[in-house]
Amino acid sequence: MAEAPPRSGRAKFNRAALHAIDAIEPLKLRTGMPFWLIDGGRAPAVTPLDADLKVDVAVIGGGISGALVTDALLQAGLNVAVFDRAGFVRGSTPASTAMLQFEIDQPLSTLGQRIGLARAARAWWRSASGVTRLHARIADLGLRCDFRERHSAYLPGNVLDAAGLRCEAAARERIGLRSILIDRPTLKGFTGIDKPGAIWSAGSAEVDPAKLARGLWRSAAKRGAMLHAPVDIIDIAPGKRRVTLSTDTGHSISAGSVVLATGYALTKLLKPRGYRIISTWAMATPPQPEALWPSRCLIWEASDPYLYCRTTRDGRVVAGGEDAAFEDEAKRDTLIPTKVARIGRKLKRLLPTLDTAPAFAWAGCFGESSTGLPAIGEVPGAPRCYAVMGFGGNGITFSAIAAEMIQRAILGLPDPDADLFRLG
Ligand SMILES: Cc1cc2nc3c(=O)[nH]c(=O)nc-3n(C[C@H](O)[C@H](O)[C@H](O)COP(=O)(O)OP(=O)(O)OC[C@H]3O[C@@H](n4cnc5c(N)ncnc54)[C@H](O)[C@@H]3O)c2cc1C
Numbered sequence: 001m002a003e004a005p006p007r008s009g010r011a012k013f014n015r016a017a018l019h020a021i022d023a024i025e026p027l028k029l030r031t032g033m034p035f036w037l038i039d040g041g042r043a044p045a046v047t048p049l050d051a052d053l054k055v056d057v058a059v060i061g062g063g064i065s066g067a068l069v070t071d072a073l074l075q076a077g078l079n080v081a082v083f084d085r086a087g088f089v090r091g092s093t094p095a096s097t098a099m100l101q102f103e104i105d106q107p108l109s110t111l112g113q114r115i116g117l118a119r120a121a122r123a124w125w126r127s128a129s130g131v132t133r134l135h136a137r138i139a140d141l142g143l144r145c146d147f148r149e150r151h152s153a154y155l156p157g158n159v160l161d162a163a164g165l166r167c168e169a170a171a172r173e174r175i176g177l178r179s180i181l182i183d184r185p186t187l188k189g190f191t192g193i194d195k196p197g198a199i200w201s202a203g204s205a206e207v208d209p210a211k212l213a214r215g216l217w218r219s220a221a222k223r224g225a226m227l228h229a230p231v232d233i234i235d236i237a238p239g240k241r242r243v244t245l246s247t248d249t250g251h252s253i254s255a256g257s258v259v260l261a262t263g264y265a266l267t268k269l270l271k272p273r274g275y276r277i278i279s280t281w282a283m284a285t286p287p288q289p290e291a292l293w294p295s296r297c298l299i300w301e302a303s304d305p306y307l308y309c310r311t312t313r314d315g316r317v318v319a320g321g322e323d324a325a326f327e328d329e330a331k332r333d334t335l336i337p338t339k340v341a342r343i344g345r346k347l348k349r350l351l352p353t354l355d356t357a358p359a360f361a362w363a364g365c366f367g368e369s370s371t372g373l374p375a376i377g378e379v380p381g382a383p384r385c386y387a388v389m390g391f392g393g394n395g396i397t398f399s400a401i402a403a404e405m406i407q408r409a410i411l412g413l414p415d416p417d418a419d420l421f422r423l424g
């Protein structure tokens with residue numbers, strides 16, 4: 001049977017949109033105190049821009065997406081300069097709860113109905129290899145970022161009940177993913193949670209997102225990447241052979257290619273259909289290593305709004321969720337105590353022996369797409385300009401995929417999944 005074409009993530013672009021980059025009101029990406037900022041590792045050496053530049057590739061954005069893309073471009077022997085208007089690792093990245101999952105927000109069984117089974121299988125497998133690739137790269141570079149391989153437990157909820165989970169587990173098994181259905185006693189043994197069962201998967205991980213991004217940037221700087229901040233890119237003009245960027249300081253950068261790794265600001269600029277900015281909340285408990293569940297797996301629910309949690313190296317629980325479909329920053333920030341209290345209560349119901357008092361609480365913008373898939377690739381109508389929209393609960397995994405895809409695109413090499421994630 002012919003596969004249904006993807007019905008979301010479609011966008012209308014034109015090169016005029018890129019000139020309008022200065023008209024985008026900077027988003028307040030996060031507020032409160034993310035746990036990772038107490039010790040996010042050594043900051044990379046960054047300098048202001050004091051001259052015009054000519055480079056192979058200009059990367060805009062000093063978060064995890066920019067860091068992974070820059071690493072991949074350096075691996076290809078390219079000469080790279082990176083710019084951030086707020087400073088490196090100051091955007092959404094340090095607000096992340098950094099569960100590195102191959103499991104996409106949209107269950108495989110429902111994504112298959114929306115975009116066709118074969119495309120859904122490719123998306124899930126690409127996500128699985130994204131986590132593997134990221135693990136390998138962290139090991140190659142010797143980054144000390146509290147990376148730990150973890151299993152994950154996917155609990156029943158109002159999106160998939162016990163029968164829905166059975167169907168989801170069967171769909172995953174058919175395409176060979178490392179997921180199985182576990183029963184109540186097994187779930188209880190792994191997690192202490194009393195529910196009818198769960199999907200238990202191998203191949204996920206956790207990390208400290210600030211240490212990871214800063215480590216990548218320090219490594220990139222050592223290997224010759226030029227890191228500049230604060231530099232606001234206010235205009236992007238794609239020409240016949242090169243792209244010209246203008247900065248708020250009056251400098252000009254001539255680049256063979258440009259990568260927009262500007263995080264959630266991209267939705268404002270490119271206005272893709274099916275992608276939107278919402279609000280999300282997170283908290284970290286005090287350290288309590290003796291009270292944690294035995295497997296220390298990642299835990300998340302098939303619910304909307306959902307609850308998810310993980311542990312940290314010093315024995316805390318980081319939990320989040322309560323996503324709400326608005327982007328009003330003031331409203332988001334006022335709601336921190338209420339939303340975090342609700343996350344704490346839900347966590348207590350799930351794991352009654354935990355101390356669920358918040359030692360850290362924060363809120364942030366969150367980008368989601370209607371399919372749970374990212375948008376990665378060349379901006380239609382703007383040759384040599386590439387964008388990374390690694391939105392959803394797998395943002396970091398998607399950034400790892402984007403690094404590989406954008407490296408290939410800039411080198412003129414094909415990528416088997418370019419059509420799956422393309423913009424427009
Ligand atoms: C609370 C929360 C929990 C999350 N949990 C998870 C999770 O468990 N797992 C997961 O994989 N993902 C998770 N995510 C998503 C993940 O954190 C994001 O996908 C990721 O951090 C985005 O990184 P980025 O580099 O694209 O964006 P950012 O880190 O925001 O970096 C973008 C940078 O671009 C700069 N910039 C923008 N415009 C310009 C311009 N014109 N000129 C110069 N600089 C510019 C900004 O200043 C910013 O520093 C979570 C996010 C949040 C908020």
